[in-house]
Amino acid sequence: MFSEIMQYILDLGPAVMLPILIIIFSLILGMKFGDSFKSGLQIGIGFVGIGLVIGLMLDSIGPAAKAMAYNFDIDLQVIDLGWPGTAPITWASQIALIAIPIAIAVNILMLVLKMTRVVNVDIWNIWHMTFTGAIVHIATGSYWLGILGVVIHAGFAYKLGDWFSRDTKHYFELDGIAVPHGTSAYLGPIAVLIDSIIDKIPGLNKINFSVDNLQQRFGTLGEPVTVGFIIGAIIGILAGYPIKDILQLAVKTAAVMLLMPRVIKPIMDGLTPIAKHARKKLQAKFGGKEFLIGLDPALLLGHSSVVSASLLFIPVTILIAVLLPTNKVLPFGDLATIGFFVAMAVAVHKGNLFRTLVSGIIIMSITLWVATQTIPLVTQLAANAGTLKTGELVGSMDQGGAPITYLLVQLLTFENVAGLLVLGVVYFLAIFMTWKRAKAAEKAELATQNVVEK
Numbered sequence: 001m002f003s004e005i006m007q008y009i010l011d012l013g014p015a016v017m018l019p020i021l022i023i024i025f026s027l028i029l030g031m032k033f034g035d036s037f038k039s040g041l042q043i044g045i046g047f048v049g050i051g052l053v054i055g056l057m058l059d060s061i062g063p064a065a066k067a068m069a070y071n072f073d074i075d076l077q078v079i080d081l082g083w084p085g086t087a088p089i090t091w092a093s094q095i096a097l098i099a100i101p102i103a104i105a106v107n108i109l110m111l112v113l114k115m116t117r118v119v120n121v122d123i124w125n126i127w128h129m130t131f132t133g134a135i136v137h138i139a140t141g142s143y144w145l146g147i148l149g150v151v152i153h154a155g156f157a158y159k160l161g162d163w164f165s166r167d168t169k170h171y172f173e174l175d176g177i178a179v180p181h182g183t184s185a186y187l188g189p190i191a192v193l194i195d196s197i198i199d200k201i202p203g204l205n206k207i208n209f210s211v212d213n214l215q216q217r218f219g220t221l222g223e224p225v226t227v228g229f230i231i232g233a234i235i236g237i238l239a240g241y242p243i244k245d246i247l248q249l250a251v252k253t254a255a256v257m258l259l260m261p262r263v264i265k266p267i268m269d270g271l272t273p274i275a276k277h278a279r280k281k282l283q284a285k286f287g288g289k290e291f292l293i294g295l296d297p298a299l300l301l302g303h304s305s306v307v308s309a310s311l312l313f314i315p316v317t318i319l320i321a322v323l324l325p326t327n328k329v330l331p332f333g334d335l336a337t338i339g340f341f342v343a344m345a346v347a348v349h350k351g352n353l354f355r356t357l358v359s360g361i362i363i364m365s366i367t368l369w370v371a372t373q374t375i376p377l378v379t380q381l382a383a384n385a386g387t388l389k390t391g392e393l394v395g396s397m398d399q400g401g402a403p404i405t406y407l408l409v410q411l412l413t414f415e416n417v418a419g420l421l422v423l424g425v426v427y428f429l430a431i432f433m434t435w436k437r438a439k440a441a442e443k444a445e446l447a448t449q450n451v452v453e454k
Contacts, residue, residue, distance in 0.1 A: 015051060017124055018296070019044035025121050026274045029281045035273060042270030049263030050298050053256055057336035060252040061314060065335045067239035068315070074322050074330065078375055082333020083182075083340075083398040086378070087127045090399075092385035093134035095143065096127075099150045103129050106154040107294075118161035118178045119278070120294035125181035129153040131399040132408060135377050138384075139409045149408055156404060160185040161294050163438040166445075167347035172300055176278070177271065177293055183340045184297035186404050187363050189430035191345035194359035196433055210305060210351040228257030231311040238315055257307050267299060300343035305351045309360065310339030312353075317364050329371045329395040340398065341367060366423070367401035373419065374400045377409070403427045 012020070019040035026036040069076070081089075090096065103126045110116040132153040137146030161180030167188075168174045179185060199205050232253025236246035271293070278293055300306055317331045317338060334341075342360045349355035371378075375393055378400045382388045399405060403423060410420035 015044050015047040018047060018122065021121050021123055022270070022274060026277065029274075029278055031274070031277055039270040039274050042266045046263060046265070046267030046270065047296075047298070049266065050260075050301070053259050053263055056252060056259075057256055060249055061235065061336050064235050064239040064241070064249055065314060065318060065332060067241070068235070068318055069330055071238070071240040072322070074318070076321060076328060076330035078328045078330065078372075078393045078395045080329050080332045080334055080371065081378070081382070081394050081396045081400075082335075083337065083396075085333050085394075086131065086396040086399055089382045089385040089387055090127045090131045090134055093130065093137070093381060094384075095133045095137055095146045095150065096130050098147070099130040099133055100126050102147060102150050103154040106151055107158060110155065110158055115155075116158040116162055117165070117290060117292045118158045118180050118294045119291050120158065120161075120180060122181060122295050125296055126154075128182050128399055128402075129157060131381075132402070132405045134381055135374065135405055136408055136412065138377050138380050140412050145412060149405075152408060153404055157181060157185055158294070160188065160434075161292060163434050164188050164344055164347070165292055166438070166441050167344065168300075171347040171350065172303055174268070174299060176276065176291075177295055177299065179297045179300060179344075180294045182297050183367075183398055183402070184300055184343045186402055187341055187367070188344035188348060189427070189434040190363050190366065191342075191348040191356075191359040192434045192437055193426075193430040194362060195348050195355060196437075198355055198358065207354045208352050210353055225254045225257050227308055228311060229254040231308075231314075235311075235315060253311055257304070257311075260301055260307050263302070265302075271295070297340055297343060300347075301337075301339045303343075303346065305346045305353065305356075306339050306343045309342045309346055309353065309356050310337075312357070313338045313342060313360055313364065316357075316361065317368075320361060320364050321368055324365055324368055327368050327372050328375060329368055329397065331368070331397060334397040337398075338364075366403065367397050369401075370403060370406045370423070371395045371397050371401035373406060373416065374409075 022043055023036045023040035026039060027033065031039075068074075100123060103120075104123075107116070107118070107120050111119065129150050133146040133148075133150035136149035137143055140146070157180040159180075161178035164185065165178050168177055168179055229250045232250035233246055235253070236249040239249075241249065274293070278291065301310070314335050317335065321327055321329065321331050341363055342356060345356050345359045345363060349359065372395065375395045378396050379388065379393050382394050388394065407420065407424055407427065410416055410424075414420070
């Protein structure tokens with residue numbers, strides 16, 4: 001009975017499930033039903049809008065990306081399922097339904113022990129943590145190690161929400177919000193590591209251009225919609241499209257640049273009163289501690305610099321896939337939502353598109369390398385869900401390319417010791433730098449508060 005109820009809730013999708021959870025959460029906090037319902041409905045409308053814009057990207061850029069691969073005779077036989085394909089097979093795994101209460105329990109325990117400030121209400125994106133558990137289960141044959149995988153990924157995700165909360169607040173202007181999920185969170189530390197390295201390289205550390213710079217320098221030609229049009233036209237040309245199709249694709253990518261920030265607005269209008277009320281109530285109950293509402297990384301896609309980076313990395317990711325030695329994955333399902341992979345990097349680099357390009361190339365290279373290593377496991381996960389024909393192989397950049405999942409599997413199986421050591425050292429250093437950066441920012445904020453109080 002419980003499993004049927006949970007499956008029904010999951011089948012509602014984030015556009016329905018998240019508003020329901022938000023309404024329940026806000027009522028528990030003491031908000032009036034009318035205000036709670038209005039906020040939840042606005043959030044649902046926003047997610048419908050995001051779905052429509054992402055659908056536009058999938059329908060227009062997806063075929064263009066496939067045509068690019070065909071046009072340049074790219075022989076990569078394993079198709080990237082993307083998050084739209086990976087999430088359903090994850091929810092169909094043996095570990096899925098138990099993963100939700102486990103991830104919630106980890107969050108509650110960490111809140112009680114004051115190990116995190118993130119109050120995660122985004123139940124849908126627990127699929128990321130579930131994926132890690134499902135893959136560990138398949139790799140080791142142990143259900144309990146799979147549960148451990150969920151626990152570790154959940155705890156790590158909530159800490160990432162803490163560490164990047166100042167980026168979420170100051171760059172994306174999402175006050176009281178954390179983004180502890182998915183590619184945006186776990187790839188952020190790599191951007192932190194790259195940013196610290198660039199800071200120490202004379203010459204490179206002076207290069208800075210952003211969407212704002214482009215607009216100031218080139219006027220109308222530098223505006224986000226124009227940049228979207230130009231990038232769309234380039235993608236169409238690389239795809240070998242005729243003039244008519246190139247122009248249609250260019251206008252659609254320009255539309256994405258314009259529409260994505262606007263469909264985020266209803267979500268923010270719905271979240272703002274809830275976030276303020278939640279902080280007030282929770283701070284009063286737990287001694288003034290500032291809590292953060294954990295939400296979907298889709299919120300980050302509304303920033304113009306993220307949309308620009310998203311469009312830029314569509315051809316760049318395909319080029320990386322072609323040039324990267326041993327890569328077998330053809331980017332496809334995640335191309336339209338490539339912004340998830342580089343969104344936090346954009347914030348870490350404060351909108352500097354040069355630095356975002358550098359760290360993004362490294363991020364996507366690591367993602368594709370890991371996704372290639374996990375092809376057998378993702379294929380087995382899809383087979384278990386009954387979605388594969390005999391002999392087919394599939395991969396996934398989103399989660400299948402996640403360092404946290406790969407490193408956990410290798411720590412438990414030692415199948416690729418060299419990969420474990422190299423990626424482990426790099427990623428551990430990136431996490432350490434991220435922790436150090438967050439602590440420095442916290443110390444600076446406390447010092448500023450002390451000065452103001454005096």
